Amino acid sequence: MSKELSYLEAIREALAEEMRRDPKVFVLGEDVGAYGGAFGVTQGLYDEFGEMRVVDTPISESAIVGISIGAALRGYRPVAEMQFADFISCAFDQIVNQAATLRYRYGGRATVPIVVRAPSGGNVGGGLYHSQNPEAWFIHRPGLKVVAPSTAYDAKGLLKAAIRDDNPVVYFEHKYLYRRAKGPVPEGDEIVPIGVAATRRDGTDVTLVTYGAMVTPSLEAADRLSKEGVEVEVIDLRTLLPFDKPAIFASLDKTSRVLVVHEDVKTLGIGAEISALITEERFDALDAPVMRVTYPDTHPPFSHVLEGANLPNVDKITDALRKLAEY
C-alpha cells in the first residue's frame, strides 16, 4: 500500500508515526509547537502529542542540540529542528564536539541517538542565510551520520532510519523539494537504510553521482544525453556519511567515467572526496578524469539572476556529461 505525498508531508508522517510507535521520540525546536514549524513540517504534532513531546524552544540552536544530547543519554530519541540549515553553525560545537565524540570518549559505553533536521538548499530566493548547503562540514566529522533524501519516499524512510539509529544523524531536507517533490510513499514501517545509495537511472557510458535537489536536473540531463546515444547511470547517494562506496565503484567499473553533481560549494565538497577515493582505489578503471558540477566557491546571493548563475542546472550538467563522454 502506498499513497502520494509531498516531500514535506512525508517528513511529517515519519515524525508522527515514530512518535506514535515509540514514546521516547520527541521533537524540539523553534516554532515547532502550535505554530507547526516555519515550513509547516510539524503541523498537527502539537495537538496530537502535547507540549512535552513537541517542545517549543527559545532561539537557542546550541541548547536545542545540547538538550537533545542530554535526553538521548537517558534513552530518549529527540528530533531537533534547526529552522534553517544555515543556523546549524550556531549549534556546531554541540554537534561536532559533544555529540560526535561522546561514544568515543565514553569508551563505547554510551549512545547518542539524536536527529538534527536541517532544512537546506537554495533556489528559493532565500539569500545568504536561508539557502546554504553545509553538509560537507559534517561529513568531515567522524562519529556523525549525514543523510540527504531527494524523494518523498526516501524523506520518510530515511527519517525513520535516522530516528531509530543509535548515532547522531544530521538530516538535510531540501527546501526546494518540500512541495515540489511528490511521489508514492509507503504506508507504515518502510525503512530506507542509512548508507545505501539508489540507482535512479541505469546506464553504461557515464556514472553521475548526486543527491538532494540535484537528482532531478541530473536525470533530465541524462535524458538529453540518451538522445545523443550516451547512457548515463544516475546514482542518488541518499546518505553522505557513510556514503555507498560499493555502489559508486560498481557503476564506475561499468562506465569508466564519473561526474559528481552537488549544490554545495566545490572546494572540499563531497565531490572532492569521491574523486580522491576513486583515484586512490580505482585509478585503473578510469578512462577520463572525475569531473564535478557544483556551486562555485561563493555565497548564495539573493538576486534571482545571481543565484541562477551559481546553481548547477540541466544545461551545466549536460555540458559536463558531453565533455566526459567525449573524453
Next chain:
Amino acid sequence: MPPIKRTKFKLTPEQLLEMFYWLKLSRAFDERLSTLVKQGKVRSGVYTGIGQEAIVVGTCYGLRKEDFIAPLHRDLGAFLVKGVEPRVMMSQMFAKTTGLSKGRDSALHSGVTELGIFGNTSMLGANLPVAAGLALTFKMEKTDNIVIAYFGEGASNTGDFHEALNFAGVQQLPVIFVCENNQYAYSVPVEKSMAIDDVADRAHSYGFDGVAINGNDVLAVYQATQGALARARTGEGPTLIECKTYRWHGHSEHDKAFYRSDEELAMWKSRDPIPTFTTYLRTRNILDDEKLNEIETTVTATIDEAVEYATNGADPDPAEAITDLYA
C-alpha cells in the same frame, strides 16, 4: 537579591566523617596527580581542584544514584563521591584501558550514565545545555530526580550558559547550577571577564534565584544545596548557587600562575576548606587524633592502590584508535 530560605539539615557524626573522608580523598588524589605529572607518569590533562573540594563534596554528598551531575574539569572529587572507583579514575588519567574512556581522552571527558555522571568536553559551558536536557527528561517523567550542573565563573560568559539557564528557567527544570567562582578563567581575573561582582545575580534574569556563598565551607555548600534540592524535587525549578573559592594550583599543572600574587594565594590558603572542617569536627568531639589517623591511612592506601592498579593496567591496542566511533 532575594534571600534564599535557609534549610535546616541534620547530619549524623558518621555522615560528617564521610564528608570529611571525601574531602581528604579528593585532595590527596589531586595532590598525587600533581606529583605524577612532575614525574612524567601522567602525560597531561591534569586540572586540579585543590582548594575547591568543599564544593563538589557539599553538593554531591547524599545525592541519589538516579540524580545526574554534569561536573567540570576540576571536579574529580564529584566522580568519586558519585561512585566511580578511585582506581578507575586513576586509570583514566594514565590513559589505560581500565579507565573510563579506554585511553581515548584524558581527565574528566568521560561519564558513567548508570551512576548519573555526564562527562563534558573541553568547551566550558557546553555541559549546561546537556544538563538541561537531562533535567527535561526528569520533568517529562514526573519523577523528583534532579540534575546538578557545574561551571566556572569563566564559563558563565558563554552563550551555552545563557541558552541553558534561560531554557531551564522557562521550563522550570529540576536543575541546580553550581558556579565554582575560583577568581580566574585560566589567567584572566574575574574583574576582566564580568562587570558584576556575583555570578549569582545572573540567575534573576532567567527567572530563578541565585545565591552567593562561601564555597570553602562544606557545610554552607551542603546547606545551600539541600535548599535548592528541595525546590527542584518539588517542581519549583532551578537555583543558581555561586560558590566563592580559589584554585591553589595553576589552570593546569604546567601553568605557573605568575598572574597572581603570593599574598593572594596565602590569603586563600588560610581559608583551606579542610582545616576549617577539621576544627568543626574536633570541637564537637566527632574527630580525634586516632580517627584522623585512621582516615588519612585509608586515603593514602586507596590512592596507592589506585596508582598501582592504573600502572599495571593495559595500554590500549593501537587498533582501538578508530573503534567506538559508531554504535
